[in-house]
Amino acid sequence: MSTKVLMKGNEAIAEAAIKSGCRYFFGYPITPQTEISEHLAKRMPKVGGLCLQAESEVAAINMVMGAAAGGSRVMTSSSSPGISLKSEGLSYIVGCDLPCVIVNVQRGGPGLGGIQPAQSDYYQATKAGGHGDMRIVVLAPASVQEMAALTAEAFDIADLYRTPVMILADGALGQMMEPVDFSVSSPRSLPEKDWAAKGHGGKRKKNIINSLYMDPADLERSVHRRFARYADIKDKETRFEEVMTEDADIVIVAYGITSRICKSALNMARSKGIKAGLVRPITLSPFPDAPLKKAAESAKHFLVAELNMGQMVDDVKIAIDCQRPVTFFGRTGGMMPSPEDILEKIEDIVKSL
Amino acid sequence: MVVFEKPKSLSPVPFHYCPGCTHGIVHRLVAEAIDKLEIEGSTIGIAPVGCSVFAYNYFECDMIQAAHGRAPAVATGLKRTRPDSVVFTYQGDGDLAAIGTAETVHAATRGENITIIFINNAIYGMTGGQMAPTTLPGQITTTSPYGRDRKIQGNPIRICEMLSTLDGAAYVERVSVDSPKNIMRAKRSIEKAFRTQLDKKGFSLVEVLSTCPTNWGMSPVESLEWLRTNMIPYYPLGVFKDTTEE
Numbered sequence: 204m205s206t207k208v209l210m211k212g213n214e215a216i217a218e219a220a221i222k223s224g225c226r227y228f229f230g231y232p233i234t235p236q237t238e239i240s241e242h243l244a245k246r247m248p249k250v251g252g253l254c255l256q257a258e259s260e261v262a263a264i265n266m267v268m269g270a271a272a273g274g275s276r277v278m279t280s281s282s283s284p285g286i287s288l289k290s291e292g293l294s295y296i297v298g299c300d301l302p303c304v305i306v307n308v309q310r311g312g313p314g315l316g317g318i319q320p321a322q323s324d325y326y327q328a329t330k331a332g333g334h335g336d337m338r339i340v341v342l343a344p345a346s347v348q349e350m351a352a353l354t355a356e357a358f359d360i361a362d363l364y365r366t367p368v369m370i371l372a373d374g375a376l377g378q379m380m381e382p383v384d385f386s387v388s389s390p391r392s393l394p395e396k397d398w399a400a401k402g403h404g405g406k407r408k409k410n411i412i413n414s415l416y417m418d419p420a421d422l423e424r425s426v427h428r429r430f431a432r433y434a435d436i437k438d439k440e441t442r443f444e445e446v447m448t449e450d451a452d453i454v455i456v457a458y459g460i461t462s463r464i465c466k467s468a469l470n471m472a473r474s475k476g477i478k479a480g481l482v483r484p485i486t487l488s489p490f491p492d493a494p495l496k497k498a499a500e501s502a503k504h505f506l507v508a509e510l511n512m513g514q515m516v517d518d519v520k521i522a523i524d525c526q527r528p529v530t531f532f533g534r535t536g537g538m539m540p541s542p543e544d545i546l547e548k549i550e551d552i553v554k555s556l
Numbered sequence: 557m558v559v560f561e562k563p564k565s566l567s568p569v570p571f572h573y574c575p576g577c578t579h580g581i582v583h584r585l586v587a588e589a590i591d592k593l594e595i596e597g598s599t600i601g602i603a604p605v606g607c608s609v610f611a612y613n614y615f616e617c618d619m620i621q622a623a624h625g626r627a628p629a630v631a632t633g634l635k636r637t638r639p640d641s642v643v644f645t646y647q648g649d650g651d652l653a654a655i656g657t658a659e660t661v662h663a664a665t666r667g668e669n670i671t672i673i674f675i676n677n678a679i680y681g682m683t684g685g686q687m688a689p690t691t692l693p694g695q696i697t698t699t700s701p702y703g704r705d706r707k708i709q710g711n712p713i714r715i716c717e718m719l720s721t722l723d724g725a726a727y728v729e730r731v732s733v734d735s736p737k738n739i740m741r742a743k744r745s746i747e748k749a750f751r752t753q754l755d756k757k758g759f760s761l762v763e764v765l766s767t768c769p770t771n772w773g774m775s776p777v778e779s780l781e782w783l784r785t786n787m788i789p790y791y792p793l794g795v796f797k798d799t800t801e802e
């Protein structure tokens with residue numbers, strides 16, 4: 204039986220974490236993600252879990268590392284400035300192949316920036332989560348329902364591939380109230396965490412959780428092993444949504460909250476007889492190259508819309524090998540485009556076709 | 557008669573430490589405590605960034621290698637999720653008292669039920685002898701080449717004195733490994749720190765005054781003498797906090 208509850212996006216993430224068996228949360232307050240830790244502070248003690256407010260994001264991510272090293276499902280959440288502080292820990296977590304879930308409810312930047320929604324941490328999330336040769340999995344929900352469903356998925360992907368997974372949301376999705384159905388997620392069968400540091404109990408050889416390699420050949424091998432796993436993730440976990448792309452002349456590419464604005468613009472364009480379509484990446488890392496490559500076979504022009512100065516647009520150009528012109532449209536600093544703004548861009552492109 | 561047997565929880569591999577470095581002695585004392593309390597199977601050690609980074613190779617229990625200064629936060633995350641395990645960190649003075657000060661202070665004030673072995677050798681060993689937060693006034697290092705001047709490089713930090721003011725700290729003691737007598741005292745102290753954790757009494761920290769002959773530019777014997785005449789007066793030995801009997 205499916206029951207829907209009305210919830211804020213941030214609360215949906217928090218509740219989905221609990222429903223996914225996550226019993227440990229370490230965080231530090233920051234707007235606009237605070238509802239996640241506030242919800243968990245209320246709920247965790249009721250389910251025998253722990254929500255601990257750390258002294259900083261640096262400490263929080265390292266607490267996550269300790270919990271993950273011990274084999275527990277664990278989550279942290281923050282917003283842009285706090286994610287910068289987590290990047291050291293994130294790099295160690297990657298280097299140690301530890302699973303965990305990190306939420307970034309983005310706000311405008313750089314610096315202290317603002318507290319309004321933005322997508323300006325796309326590069327940071329997908330390319331520069333921390334120092335070193337590393338990638339993490341980045342999931343971009345576009346609704347409160349998806350905040351919940353992708354959080355559940357994030358825990359499974361993390362455990363299955365021993366990688367941190369980031370939910371990259373934004374302040375608008377975090378604060379938005381929508382109905383959520385928590386019953387839809389179907390957990391996968393996952394491997395035993397026989398690598399965890401939880402005490403050998405005299406029953407096995409000791410486990411070492413470590414990211415240090417003194418021999419460059421060993422380090423290279425470890426990075427290669429991890430990148431082979433990324434390739435596997437790209438094969439099996441890449442997710443996207445396509446809307447009316449089959450006959451589209453103009454393909455809009457947008458994710459998260461921006462994709463919703465673009466969908467409204469798309470409908471307006473279609474009612475004017477413009478053949479527009481939309482590809483919405485759900486995994487930003489791995490990036491869904493295939494649907495874009497396919498769309499480039501028949502589409503004449505791409506329009507990338509983001510809440511930043513143009514970050515994902517690079518990945519779109521790479522995906523289509525620059526075979527078609529790509530126009531970028533973005534607002535930044537917490538400013539939101541209207542569907543009319545996007546429609547105007549579409550109409551400009553139509554004129555140029 | 558066997559006089560010098562390797563503790564069971566110390567791995568049968570050679571240390572990489574310089575000749576005369578006291579890291580080896582302290583490793584041994586930690587392993588002896590683990591053996592005596594028969595906790596190897598439930599213990600997880602956390603290695604720092606510093607000369608003792610390879611501690612993960614030297615103890616037979618499960619081990620984690622943490623980022624520079626973050627071991628107390630990693631220990632917190634682990635202990636809170638596995639409260640029945642025994643969690644210790646092993647950290648140098650740069651790791652614990654400079655880059656990781658916040659993690660140290662907050663783990664202590666929260667009263668995390670973990671044990672910290674804090675190696676104070678008044679210098680950054682691994683990176684080649686730079687000034688540490690615990691470098692003594694007047695002490696020459698590669699980044700205080702004219703001697704640490706309080707007006708320029710500021711004052712050293714006394715960790716035990718500071719942490720003993722925190723309600724969450726249950727057992728805080730400073731020991732030294734400069735003489736057989738002091739080594740015996742350090743051994744008892746480290747064992748008591750682990751016992752504090754086993755009894756769920758809260759945060760325990762043992763600061764061990766140690767030597768770095770290589771970067772102090774002295775022989776091992778001279779180093780021990782220097783520790784005695786210079787460090788102990790500035791960092792007095794003793795128990796700074798003990799609430800375990802309360």
Ligand SMILES: Cc1ncc(C[n+]2csc(CCOP(=O)(O)OP(=O)(O)O)c2C)c(N)n1
Pocket residue numbers: 605606607608624647648649650651652675677679680681682683688768
């Ligand atoms: C974030 C970061 N900054 C700096 C370093 C370089 N570094 C490695 S060890 C070390 C100091 C270690 O000194 P200490 O903690 O006193 O331990 P010792 O080597 O003396 O045992 C530094 C600064 C690092 N590894 N990571």
Ligand code: SF4
Pocket residue numbers: 572573574576577578579607677681682767768769770771
């Ligand atoms: S550099 Fe100093 S602290 Fe490091 S191993 Fe050598 S003597 Fe010991």
